[in-house]
Amino acid sequence: MSEMRWNPVMGEWVVTATHRQDRTFLPPAGYCPLCPTAEGGFPTEIPEPDYDFVVFENKFPSLKREPGEPAVEGDDLFPVKPSLGICEVVLYSSSHTSTLADVPLPKMQQLVRVWKDRYEDLGSRPEIDYVFIFENKGEAIGVTISHPHGQIYAFSYLPPRVERELTNEAEHHRKTGRCLHCDILKREVADQSRIVVESDHFMAIIPFYARYPYEVHLYAKEHRGSMSEFSEEEQNDLAYVLSVLLKKYDGLWGFSMPYMMVMHQKPTDGADWPGCHFHIEFYPPLRTPEKLKYLAGCESGAGTFVNDTLPEDKAAELRAVKV
Amino acid sequence: MNNNDKNVRHNMIKRVEAKDDGRVLIYYTFESSDDIEHKESLRKETDKGAQPKGLGD
Numbered sequence: 001m002s003e004m005r006w007n008p009v010m011g012e013w014v015v016t017a018t019h020r021q022d023r024t025f026l027p028p029a030g031y032c033p034l035c036p037t038a039e040g041g042f043p044t045e046i047p048e049p050d051y052d053f054v055v056f057e058n059k060f061p062s063l064k065r066e067p068g069e070p071a072v073e074g075d076d077l078f079p080v081k082p083s084l085g086i087c088e089v090v091l092y093s094s095s096h097t098s099t100l101a102d103v104p105l106p107k108m109q110q111l112v113r114v115w116k117d118r119y120e121d122l123g124s125r126p127e128i129d130y131v132f133i134f135e136n137k138g139e140a141i142g143v144t145i146s147h148p149h150g151q152i153y154a155f156s157y158l159p160p161r162v163e164r165e166l167t168n169e170a171e172h173h174r175k176t177g178r179c180l181h182c183d184i185l186k187r188e189v190a191d192q193s194r195i196v197v198e199s200d201h202f203m204a205i206i207p208f209y210a211r212y213p214y215e216v217h218l219y220a221k222e223h224r225g226s227m228s229e230f231s232e233e234e235q236n237d238l239a240y241v242l243s244v245l246l247k248k249y250d251g252l253w254g255f256s257m258p259y260m261m262v263m264h265q266k267p268t269d270g271a272d273w274p275g276c277h278f279h280i281e282f283y284p285p286l287r288t289p290e291k292l293k294y295l296a297g298c299e300s301g302a303g304t305f306v307n308d309t310l311p312e313d314k315a316a317e318l319r320a321v322k323v
Numbered sequence: 324m325n326n327n328d329k330n331v332r333h334n335m336i337k338r339v340e341a342k343d344d345g346r347v348l349i350y351y352t353f354e355s356s357d358d359i360e361h362k363e364s365l366r367k368e369t370d371k372g373a374q375p376k377g378l379g380d
Contacts, residue, residue: 045348052353057346088347105324110333110353117335117351199326233329240326247324323324 002062003070006079012160015083017062024060024145029096033059034147036094046091052107053114054091055152061087063153084127086154090114093148099256100135100148101246108239115263116227116235122154123268130155130162130267138258140285140292150261158267165264169275179223181277184208193312196319197248201234202241206315211305213287213314214252216245218280225266225276242280247323249284259284332356 004013024033036051037044046054057065063085074080092100092111103111115133123131135150136143158166172180188194188205196204196216204218218241224230230238249257260283266276287293287308299305334354342348 045342048350051350053351054349055351056342056348059346105328106331106333106355109328109331110335110351113333113335113353114351117337200329232332236329236331237326240324240329244324 001071002064002067002083003072004081004083005072006074006081008077010160013081013157015062017060017083019060026139026144026146032096032145032147034089034091034145034149035096045089046094051091051094053111055088055114055118056091058087058089058151061085063087063155084156086122086125086128086152088118088122088152088154090118090133090150090152091147092150096147098148099137099246099250100150101243101250101256102148103243105239105243108243109236112227112230112235112239112242116230118152119227119265119268122152125154127156128154129269130158131265132159132162133263135259135261137261138256140258141260158269162264162267166267166273166276169277170273173275179275179277181219181279182223185219185221194315196315197241197244199237199241199244201237204241204245206311206318208311210311210314211307212283212285212293213307213309214249214257214282214284214318215311216282216318218242218245218282220278224278225273226278227265229278244323245282248318248321249282251321251323252318253289255289257284258286330356 001016001018003016005016007014027033031042033045035044036046036049039049045056045059063083065086067082067084070080070082072080092098092103093107119131119133122128132153132155133150134153139146169180172178172183176183184207185203187208188203194205194208196206198204201221202218203221204216206215207217220230220234220238224234227235249259262281262283263278264281265278266273285292293308332355336352336354338350338352340348340350
C-alpha cells in the first residue's frame with residue numbers, strides 16, 4: 001500500500017509505502033541486483049553484461065507514476081492523496097566495489113550530464129514539481145545495497161525542507177533584490193575560513209550555520225538556478241570540484257566517508273523562483289572516525305541541531321587534506 | 324588533482340527500454356571530444372567526395 005497522509009500538526013505530507021518493508025537488504029556478494037547480468041548468472045536489474053551509466057525506475061518506489069487510490073479514505077482533518085511521483089535509481093558504475101569518489105574525472109563529467117538530463121526529462125512532466133537528486137552512501141546512513149548508486153525522487157509537490165528554503169530565498173530576494181545564496185558566497189569569500197575547495201566556477205564551504213561537523217555546501221559561484229543553466233565548461237568544472245571534495249572526505253580518515261548528498265535546484269512547477277541558486281549539500285553523519293552524530297531528542301523533537309564542532313575548524317581540516 | 328579536462332565535450336547517447344514489468348530502463352553512453360572530432364573529420368572528408376580513411380578498404 002502506498003499513499004500520502006497529511007500531517008495537520010506540522011503542515012506536511014508523509015508518504016506510506018508498506019511494500020518497501022520487503023526491499024532488498026544487504027544482499028550477499030554475487031547477488032547484487034545492481035551489477036550487470038553475468039553470462040549464466042542470476043538476472044539482475046540490468047540485462048546487459050556491462051554498462052557505463054544506467055538509470056531505472058525503483059522496484060520498491062516511495063512515489064509511483066500510477067499510484068492508484070489511497071487505501072484509506074481521507075477527510076478534512078486527515079486528508080490523503082495518491083503518492084504520485086517517480087523514483088529512479090542512478091548507477092554510477094558497473095564495478096560493485098567502487099564509490100563515487102573512485103569515478104575518474106571524464107566519467108564524473110559524464111555523470112553530471114546524466115543528472116542534468118534526468119532533471120530536465122523528469123522536470124518536463126506536468127505532474128512533477130520538484131526533481132530531487134540525492135545519494136545515501138554507507139551503512140551508517142542505512143544503505144541497503146552497497147553497489148555505487150544514487151537516487152532521484154521526482155515529487156508532485158514541493159517537499160517541506162525545500163519549500164522552507166525557497167520561502168526564505170524568496171523573502172530575501174523581495175527585501176533586497178538579491179539572491180540570498182549569492183550574498184552568503186560573498187561573505188564566505190571575504191571571510192575565507194570556511195572554504196574547503198574552490199575552482200573556476202564552484203566553491204565548497206562548510207556553512208556558518210552547519211548542522212553536521214563535516215557538512216559541506218557546494219555552490220555555483222555565478223547565479224545559476226539549476227543544472228540546465230550550466231555551460232559545458234561549468235558542467236566539467238562541477239565534476240572536478242566534486243571529485244576533489246569526495247577525495248578529501250575519503251582522505252580525511254583514510255576510509256570511505258559515509259554521507260548523504262542532496263541537490264537543491266529550481267523547482268519544475270513552472271514558477272520563476274529568481275532567488276533559487278543551485279547547490280549540493282553533503283551531510284556526513286560522523287563527528288570522529290568512530291563516533292556518529294545522532295539525530296537525538298533535540299534534533300528530532302525540537303528541530304534544533306546541536307553541532308559539537310566549529311565549522312571554521314572542520315573546514316581547515318578538510319582544506320588540509322591533499323588530493 | 325588537476326583540472327586539465329575542463330574543455331572536453333561529451334556527446335550523450337541515450338537508449339530507453341522498458342523492463343518486463345513496465346518500468347523504464349535507460350542506458351547512457353558517451354562519446355568524448357576525440358571520438359566526436361574523429362567522426363567530424365570523417366564527415367568532412369565524405370562531404371568533399373573523398374574516400375574516408377578506414378572505410379571501404
